[in-house]
Amino acid sequence: MTETAASHRKPSPTPVDWAAVRADFPLLTRQVQGKPLIYLDSANTGQKPAAVIEAVDDFYRAHNANVSRAVHTLGTEATEAYEGARRKLARFLNVRGDDLVLCSGTTFAINLVAYSWALPRLKPGDTILVSRMEHHANIVPWQLVAQRTGAVVRVAEIAPDGSLDPDALRAAMTPDVKLLAVTHVSNVLGTVNPVREICREARKRGIVTVVDGSQAVPHRKVDIAAIGCDFYALTGHKMCGPTGTGALWARREHLQAMPPFIGGGEMIKEVSFDGTVFNDAPHKFEAGTPNIAGFIGLGAAVDYLDAIGMAHIEAREAELLAHATEELDRIEGLRIFGRAPEKAAVISFLVEGAHAHDLATLLDLEGVAIRSGQHCAHPLLQFFGVAATCRMSLAFYNTHEEIEKFVAALKKARSLLA
Numbered sequence: 102m103t104e105t106a107a108s109h110r111k112p113s114p115t116p117v118d119w120a121a122v123r124a125d126f127p128l129l130t131r132q133v134q135g136k137p138l139i140y141l142d143s144a145n146t147g148q149k150p151a152a153v154i155e156a157v158d159d160f161y162r163a164h165n166a167n168v169s170r171a172v173h174t175l176g177t178e179a180t181e182a183y184e185g186a187r188r189k190l191a192r193f194l195n196v197r198g199d200d201l202v203l204c205s206g207t208t209f210a211i212n213l214v215a216y217s218w219a220l221p222r223l224k225p226g227d228t229i230l231v232s233r234m235e236h237h238a239n240i241v242p243w244q245l246v247a248q249r250t251g252a253v254v255r256v257a258e259i260a261p262d263g264s265l266d267p268d269a270l271r272a273a274m275t276p277d278v279k280l281l282a283v284t285h286v287s288n289v290l291g292t293v294n295p296v297r298e299i300c301r302e303a304r305k306r307g308i309v310t311v312v313d314g315s316q317a318v319p320h321r322k323v324d325i326a327a328i329g330c331d332f333y334a335l336t337g338h339k340m341c342g343p344t345g346t347g348a349l350w351a352r353r354e355h356l357q358a359m360p361p362f363i364g365g366g367e368m369i370k371e372v373s374f375d376g377t378v379f380n381d382a383p384h385k386f387e388a389g390t391p392n393i394a395g396f397i398g399l400g401a402a403v404d405y406l407d408a409i410g411m412a413h414i415e416a417r418e419a420e421l422l423a424h425a426t427e428e429l430d431r432i433e434g435l436r437i438f439g440r441a442p443e444k445a446a447v448i449s450f451l452v453e454g455a456h457a458h459d460l461a462t463l464l465d466l467e468g469v470a471i472r473s474g475q476h477c478a479h480p481l482l483q484f485f486g487v488a489a490t491c492r493m494s495l496a497f498y499n500t501h502e503e504i505e506k507f508v509a510a511l512k513k514a515r516s517l518l519a
């Protein structure tokens with residue numbers, strides 16, 4: 102396969118040239134509503150560097166074929182590139198490629214655990230423990246499984262600052278709890294949960310752990326092996342990769358014991374009308390033609406993030422978060438939701454007297470993209486007693502100047518609504 106832009110970016114020297122990094126993102130140069138775009142919605146989806154766009158383009162222009170089927174040259178190239186992306190992602194996360202199921206994203210990954218691991222095992226009297234700050238993708242699949250098995254879903258509450266109370270969580274790990282589903286980083290509050298300690302406590306009690314890594318993997322070095330969970334779910338589009346890509350990592354013993362979730366081609370060794378012999382994991386969970394180009398793009402995204410260095414990315418985003426928090430704290434009547442001691446670059450807020458959607462609409466007129474609403478986390482907003490919030494979320498490609506312009510636009514929007 103030809104060398105793509107994904108691999109010609111050399112590891113950045115220290116300190117990183119963030120202006121050059123930003124220039125890698127073609128979309129960030131566009132205008133919105135006649136103003137330069139200020140994209141503050143990366144928790145929703147991340148922007149894509151040219152390296153990723155070129156990798157997808159190159160696949161369709163020069164290598165397009167189906168994977169794991171044809172012996173011809175294109176088929177071999179496509180399979181090698183697709184499996185190469187799995188290997189890259191596995192190395193990035195410090196796990197074995199064979200234990201990484203490629204799928205459409207976190208939602209699919211968690212549903213795979215729900216239907217393939219939990220559904221055949223849970224029974225009346227069992228409890229699934231989830232935290233208050235979960236995304237709906239880490240709540241609704243458990244409710245569906247509970248309905249069908251007679252298990253119940255119980256909530257581990259959070260403290261007012263948006264952190265999980267470790268003592269309360271430990272106390273909630275009673276003998277009936279068979280599974281604990283917790284997010285690594287909250288998409289609304291930015292809270293970084295101590296998943297390593299949580300999984301250690303759960304493991305001592307024989308509780309299987311599912312960690313939602315959607316908002317962690319794009320922003321910090323994630324070493325799944327060190328976390329010690331049973332399952333780790335992630336999504337590609339928030340980490341500079343294409344939409345419709347993601348993965349589930351699982352302990353080998355679970356992958357071997359779990360039945361396939363979706364049946365079809367690619368996931369079998371042999372099929373007859375007397376029965377089917379399934380392929381080995383991870384392929385037995387990957388029925389049908391996958392998003393080949395998307396995963397090749399995800400492989401390029403991993404190369405890209407790796408070249409900058411996750412430690413650099415984490416430090417840069419911490420700096421941007423501190424700046425944005427300081428600026429927002431100066432605005433009278435602005436309330437920030439989520440003040441956990443360890444926080445990723447996500448700020449949910451409300452401004453007294455202004456509806457979240459009105460603010461987001463007025464900000465859009467200034468070229469500023471933020472999200473408003475419930476952020477797929479209704480139970481969390483219920484905890485805070487609010488119907489919606491504004492959420493600005495940063496990535497390493499944002500700038501301090503953008504934060505200042507955003508704050509100026511917010512003040513202007515507020516004055517229009519007063």
Ligand SMILES: Cc1ncc(COP(=O)(O)O)c(C=O)c1O
Pocket residue numbers: 144145205206207208209236238239284286287288313315316336337338477
């Ligand atoms: C914490 C969290 N979990 C799960 C998801 C669902 O990810 P996807 O829609 O890519 O499957 C998201 C996406 O917003 C998220 O932020």
